[in-house]
Structure formats: structure tokens, C-alpha cells
Amino acid sequence: MLKNASTLTKSIVNATDGEIGNVEDAYFDDVAWAIRYLVVDTGTWLVSRRVLISPYSVVPPLASDAIVNVSLTRSQVKDSPDVDTHKPVSRQHERAYLGYYGYPPYWNDAGLWSMGEYPLIPPAGLSHSQEERDQRESDVKPEDVHLRSMKNVRGYFVEASDGNIGHIDDFIYDVDSWAIRYLLVDTSNWWPGSKKVLIATSWIDRIDWLDSRVFTTLTQDAIKQSPAYDESTILDRDAETRLHDTHARRGYWNKEG
Known part of the structure; x- marks a missing residue:
């Protein structure tokens, strides 16, 4: 199903054990043309901290235009790497973020999302070996980051x-x-x-x-x-x-x- 991305704005994001905050923006990849992260304002819960939520963690299908459910706990989100949404997201931050949650880097394969066209985490037996991941990582230049703010564009x-x-x-x-x-x-x-x-x-x-x-x-x-x-x-x-x-x-x- 196709939808306007603006319907995500202000959506409530729910963890498995409670509300996280509201979607404020989204970062998209200007080469593959895909939404890579939702930017969520946590309000007073984490003292107005903004966190990134990857589509890897969104529970399909989207509940509604007003609600986004994710397969994370509030504690996981609280301890996730900080991001300054006023600055471009670096590849270093993405590596730290994806590594924290155990998500595969989307830039390592020809597919839109790691090994496929959907943000699904591949079974351990189908994932790349550590040696393959290290080699692919070494082929990615630090400056090869193409994330843009939807709000700004x-x-x-x-x-x-x-x-x-x-x-x-x-x-x-x-x-x-x-x-x-x-x-x-x-x-x-x-x-x-x-x-x-x-x-x-x-x-x-x-x-x-x-x-x-x-x-x-x-x-x-x-x-x-x-x-x-x-x-x-x-x-x-x-x-x-x-x-x-x-x-x-x-x-x-x-x-x-």
C-alpha cells in the first residue's frame, strides 16, 4: 500500500511496554529512495531527547496513520546511541545504532534492505559472515552517506x-x-x-x-x-x-x- 509520508508526522510510537513519543521527521536515502529512520521526539519522558527508529523495528502492518508500533522496549530506546538531529547523521553513528540493535547494515547489499526488499532481519544462517561484513564495510567510504530530512526537503x-x-x-x-x-x-x-x-x-x-x-x-x-x-x-x-x-x-x- 502507498501512503503520504506526512501521515507519519505526529504519529504516536509505542514500544512493547509503553509509549515512546511522536514522529517528528524522517530521514530518507537519496540514492535508493527509501525511508531509513523515523525521528521521534520523546517529549518529557527523556527530557525532549530525539531518537531514531528504524523500519527494522516497526511491527507490520502499520497500525494506523496515528500509531506506529515497534518491537522494542522503552529501556532499549532509552539506552540507544544519541543523535544530534540538527546535524547530518554520520556513517559512524549509523554503525553504532545498527550494531546496538543488532540490525544488518542496509548499505552492504544490492537489495533495498540488506539481503532483501523489505526491512526484515535475516535468519542467522542466511546472514553474512563476520569476514564478509568486514570486507563490505571496508568498501564503504565514510562520506558515502545519503540521508536527508524529509522536513527539510x-x-x-x-x-x-x-x-x-x-x-x-x-x-x-x-x-x-x-x-x-x-x-x-x-x-x-x-x-x-x-x-x-x-x-x-x-x-x-x-x-x-x-x-x-x-x-x-x-x-x-x-x-x-x-x-x-x-x-x-x-x-x-x-x-x-x-x-x-x-x-x-x-x-x-x-x-x-
Whole structure:
């Protein structure tokens, strides 16, 4: 199922033995286009401390837009490595975080999540040996971190191949794989009588982080012809197919498996 990532904001996060706090933000991977961590404000419980929650720990399916259940105890969360959410998350911090919880590093394999497309911890017999993990770790440069704040990226201008078309209003993600499938673009600052449209993340050409702009290979006219996105309805495969057919693009579901 596909949902707007903004529905996660303010969701209550429940551990196995009580409430942890509320989702404040999410960090996504700008290469694989996947949500890697939820940023949770613990409020007065941990003196306004913010902690990271990995999709590895989220109990599927998501209970609702207002509740996220995780397979962690409050004590585990309390003792988890600190993170300064005002600074970029380093690979060193990720290693410490994932090591603390015993989660496999997602960057070590071709799959979206370690050895697969879903954030599932592989059985011990299927995991990589320590020697393999050490070798893969040595191949990852410390600077190869591509985590971005969703809160910060909302509002980025979106550039078609021939000019501006609007700004990012939201992200559409798969609740099972946590893959970001689309950017929801508001065209109101470009096109009178505007509409909100979807741009598949596979149609993104590049991102200028310094200038806060996202570039797509689509033209302005192509986006103008794109079907409007109705946030009150469920984005099903038929709607996705119509969108991809409009732009003569192959769907991501035809490239997998």
C-alpha cells in the first residue's frame, strides 16, 4: 500500500511496554529512495531527547496513520546511541545504532534492505559472515552517506527539463518496503488553476542540495498533462499504471522480480 509520508508526522510510537513519543521527521536515502529512520521526539519522558527508529523495528502492518508500533522496549530506546538531529547523521553513528540493535547494515547489499526488499532481519544462517561484513564495510567510504530530512526537503522547487513546475509537497511511500515511490508536487506557484501531480523518483535526474532544487527529465507540458493526484483516494496499481502510461514510462513493478 502507498501512503503520504506526512501521515507519519505526529504519529504516536509505542514500544512493547509503553509509549515512546511522536514522529517528528524522517530521514530518507537519496540514492535508493527509501525511508531509513523515523525521528521521534520523546517529549518529557527523556527530557525532549530525539531518537531514531528504524523500519527494522516497526511491527507490520502499520497500525494506523496515528500509531506506529515497534518491537522494542522503552529501556532499549532509552539506552540507544544519541543523535544530534540538527546535524547530518554520520556513517559512524549509523554503525553504532545498527550494531546496538543488532540490525544488518542496509548499505552492504544490492537489495533495498540488506539481503532483501523489505526491512526484515535475516535468519542467522542466511546472514553474512563476520569476514564478509568486514570486507563490505571496508568498501564503504565514510562520506558515502545519503540521508536527508524529509522536513527539510519539503518545499524544494522542482525543475522540469524546460523550467520550473512547482515544489515538493509530500512523499509517497510503500508501507511494506518503506521505498519512496513518488514526489507529490504542488504546481500552484507555476500553473494558474494548478493541481498536485506525482513524479516517480525514478524520473528524478539530479538534486541540487545547495540550491534546494530537484530536477526531473519530464517537460513542463508533460507534467501539465499528468493526471491530478487526489489525496482522498488510495493510490492503487491502476492509477499508477495510468500515470506511467501518460508519460510512456515503465512502472517500477515491472522491473522487480
